[in-house]
Amino acid sequence: MYFISRVVGAYDIDTLIRREEANNWSDLLFLMRSSWFSRRWVIQELALAKEATIRCGSKEVDAISLFDMNFPKIRTLLSDRPGDYYAITELRPLGAKILVDILSNTFFRAADRSLFEPAKSLETLVSSLPTFETTDRRDTVYAFLNIAKDTFPKFAPGLAPAGIDIPPLTSDYGHDLLTVYTNFVRYVVASSKSLDIICRHWALPERQDMALVTKSSRGLPSWIKTVPDSSYGQPSEELNGRKNGDSFVGLPDARIYNASRGKWPEIRFGMEPSGSPSFSDSHVPDGDSASTPMATETALTHGVDSISINSQVTSRAPSPTNSHFSDRSSSSDSKILPDTPTSSSPTSPISEHHDPKYQDSSIYVKGFVLGTVSWKTDPISAGIIPQVALERLGWSRTEGKAGCHPVPDQVWRTLVADRGPDGRPPPSWYHRACLRCLVHDTPNGHVATKDILEQRSSGIMSDYVKRVQAVAWNRVVLEGMSAKSRHGETLVGIGPPRTEKDDLICILFGCSVPCIIRPWVLTNLNSNNGIKCRNPSTREQPDYYEFIGEAFIYGKMDGQAIESISPEDLLARTQEFRLL
Template identity: 30%
Template sequence: MSTSDQEDEVPSGRAEPRIGPLQHRARTWDTGAGTSEPARTLRGITQKKIRQKINTYKYKDISYTEDIRILKILAGKKDSALKCMLFPSNLRLTQSTSKGKNHEYKALSYWWGEGEPEHPVIMYDDVGVRDGLRTMSPFTSSGTFYIRGNLKAALEQFRSESKDVDVWIDALCINQDNVKEKTAQVARMDEIYSSASSVWVWLGAGKPETKETFDFLKYDILDLKVLDDLVKTKEYEKKWKLVVTLMKNRWFSRRWVIQELALARRAVVRWGSEEMEWSNFADAIALVMTKHDEITEILGNEKTFSAIKPDGAIKQRLIHLEVLVSSLFLAFEASEPRDTIYAVLSLAKDTMTQPELGKSPSWLLESNSSEEDLATTFLSFRALVCICLYPCYLLFKLVWTTPQPSKPEDSSSHDSPSEPIIDPRIAPDYDKSLTDVCADFMEYCVETSQSLDILCRHWAPPPKPLTPLEKLKLEKEDRVQEVEKMPTWIPSIKGHAYGGPLDVLTGRRNGDSFVGCHERQNHQHYHASGNLRPSANFGKCDPIVEDHQDLTDLEEPTPSDKSLDVIPEESGVSAKLPSKLLLRLRPKKFDGTLTVKGFKLETIEHISGRVMSGIIPGEAFEFGGWPKVSEMTVDDKYPDEVPDQLWRTLVADRGPDGTNAPAWYRRACLECLTHVDNNGNLNTDKFRKVEDTPETMKLFLKRVRNVVWNRKFFLTAGKSRHGVLYGIAPPKASNNDIICILFGCSVPVVLRKVSDDRYNFIGECYVHAMMDGESLPVIPVKMPEHPYSSVKGFTLI
């Protein structure tokens, strides 16, 4: 869903995607909208403010915790104005106490688009028409609703000249200005998409190459007898480029597509007037991926596709929320930052608690469908992930599997007070600050996983910048823009190996995380703190409402305000305050601090420059015990052996997927070090591309690049019982930062002291010979016990 899928403004005038060296990320994705936005010049922004379109349509209240609105696209000719009507409906899968009935509809999955809404839709009030055709008269009450170009193109494409069309579209069917309604409806996304007769996947208005692209997918790639011939020569290079271009459509980057398609009964891909069944589309892309190597050779672009092979369908939710949010779907964007978590809630296995009251979320209700029905109900989910995550190398063997037969339950049991509901800390709530949403999620993860590793997983979205309309409103109200500053212990997605969602096609940006193997849950690569449990205290604010302004001066709410939710009486604030004011007065839950228990290991004394573009600086090798090249004479020879700490640190003492580092890495490392340049630097990219480079060297260098990319090498002061330590630190680390072992964290971390008892969290690190509990007290010294009352710990800010 894209309830908050509004896109941050990006430069317009995008160049057509091309094969070859990848361009700046702002030009990576194809919008698919078929339209261009005004240039973001000062004049253009000013004109936008002046001609800002204001909706005149007023939403009618519905029982939004039980019902939804359906959009009726009124019949009309191709070039006529768009006319629609909204009406309430029950959902097929749930029982409602409202008087309405459930009505069949299709649901739209699409990218909202760029810029401000400026295309008018005449929106009529509900006149009771549900089935058949109805022509509205000039006397029928209506208003104007403005939408973006991509949605306008979709409505015009789906409109019929002979009959009305019922569809659910988040931007129109949910009152986006009503936070309570939006929160309630987002919590029911699984019901909305699974109740729809089908889901329309809208890729945009179409382009001249649309038909040729779809024909190639349908009639060539899906023909297994033809497929092998397509990759034997460069004859089909142009058509392979069409497929690559298609995959850069912005729809494929949206985080909500995971839920929208995973829960759909049937889906159809539409690009302009061309369409394909999703099952055929997914099969075509999966078949393309089986020819990854051949296509790479034809196009000369190794980043074209990944070698992931999709199979199977969703049958049971087996992945924890922490994994879904912080690993599997990082390449999917959520322009409303809170949706980074909310968009995958219904797919996680651990989002439920056992409260005293409450009903089961709809996705936990038993279905009366047979196993065969279930197989056809859910789409090829792994194919979706492959399509959208082709720059990333992820494994999904343990993501989805066929469920064990379960005993039928009496339907009445779902009303039992003991049935689970979603944990309130992670339940959709758009009234919470982003910091509170992230901190609640992290507190939940620490509690459920009994680990602090979430501190080292780069997943958190940045705060959403204000739109021009929001800035204009602030100016009119003479208020200053409030910029939310995230604590350092909430790890930004920018630190992920491939950066944010819009960065994935530009290649690697950082080294792989050290903290665990997501495809094998509860498995950790290292055990720096042994098996000690975490001790984490998330600082909370005083629950008293902050006195942001004199509430006695507030006027009685206007009639339009009275339809809004008001502040509860127990809050101590006058109950006549409208919810829009509540958004500005609601206090934060968390104060931005996190106190964790652990101990200081060492202090960084020497640190290298960052590993840029795969070039490892000579000082990194010198720190590890390799001779300084600039001081070697002509007669000097390279050592016959590589210091153990050097080659093991270069690969973080692990092979691919967290396995033990193979012994032959040592020999491969020695060969690489004999090819450094005159400054002692090693260009890992150079040898990877040379044809006669031994395959073992290529495999070794691939592992090295994955570990050291954009990181720094360091030596510690050596003042502890462990002596001088050698390792790899995050890019922001510097001299005098401290290396710490936090109880419950599988790897060491780097902290920076900012005051007597406050620290910034810099990030995870690798410290040679300190990754498996070697820093902990040795017998007969007694190990600390949870909750470690005698340990002071660190307060992170």
């Protein structure tokens, strides 16, 4: 605590980055790793405070932003102490840093530092602060209601866009976790007119000990992405370095792509009747929203001792996905539907015998199939881009070594998802940096990004490689066959780690990036062992789809997929997907 005071008072912090101060920096890093900095309710305490101080024992100092820009030099001081050197490999996921970065701009303040009005939406706060822990997982959302601009009591009533009925969002601890999360997603989609929230890893999974107490452990549907699969994992893992790539959709107030060409989402939740209006039915900005009769629906009704199945078939056009299902004979008996009965029909038995403990966890969204995954790599481990991935993207190693083969746009742009770290178009020198990385690859043709960073801590190669890691870490490089291309167009891109061959690449209306979904067919319906599922065979209609995650598809990120087809073709290809 004395040392923090010295840091605060130092005119030049470089004067303290010396070997004899290593113990002090080590102690400060230990303090910053305190679990207090990762408690979710701390965020509200600090955001609403007029002044914030850190107190430890009898010592007290101002809460300040510490050594962010100098972290690499400070970490070097600890290089001879492996325990300290590897304790924090990157400051970005550290709770203490996030608190300073986010909370300094959470409220607009008057000259006397009193609160004026909140500056960030509820969606932004939940998406920006996913790794902050809370005992009651419902507080993943509820902890921010009093500091978000759209739910702040004084300002919320006048924030709804004209003509849009946004469902109110208030804390209700009588709701179970799935209900709270579903209501949050419903609210976000209505208020933002975007489906991007289903791509972000924002939700804290239910605590097992709490699930035993409440007897409500049902798992979450695939369209609610959880924090353990985020860039740096759950709070207990955040200091171990990067775990996954950064989100392609970015934060709510900084949209990066526009794959669905600004089309609003067409979505309905769970037990809403098929004839009820979706969010976008009466709010389409350009009047070109397409809709088709919905797919065959399967109503699942949960009884006390058994699960019965009722199917209600509605008239529909042939599914445009039928021709893209190959015969996958592998049965997925290990996959069991979540313990939540679902219904999409107002006449289904669940309407007559509804148990409030259970609810339909499906959402129905509209979009169209862009293509089918035909090939993919294993997840890119430790940031090593394999040679086979580079070749599939279009890189010729032999010609490149000879210096007569420029790096194709498809290669260097795909590896950085065609954006810089700020979400803007990539700088022109990325092309040159990529060529240097490829020419200086390992003997087996792979590009080891971690090795490059250890050898070159700065420069264009370093900046480029850091962006490649943020995009490709633990993701797969994929190829896909276009659904409707007469010329057999091959799609290339980067997808989530669980991507498999024959998954579908889709454009979902309201989502700013393409998505990967997986079709499933229910099976063993008369078995006492529960409902199971398998991959659909050729021309077999899926019962539902699993949402695998967001993807980058080269040349399809800014509305090209929609712009390249006529309104009539778009209407014919549009279908409703049941995501569970």
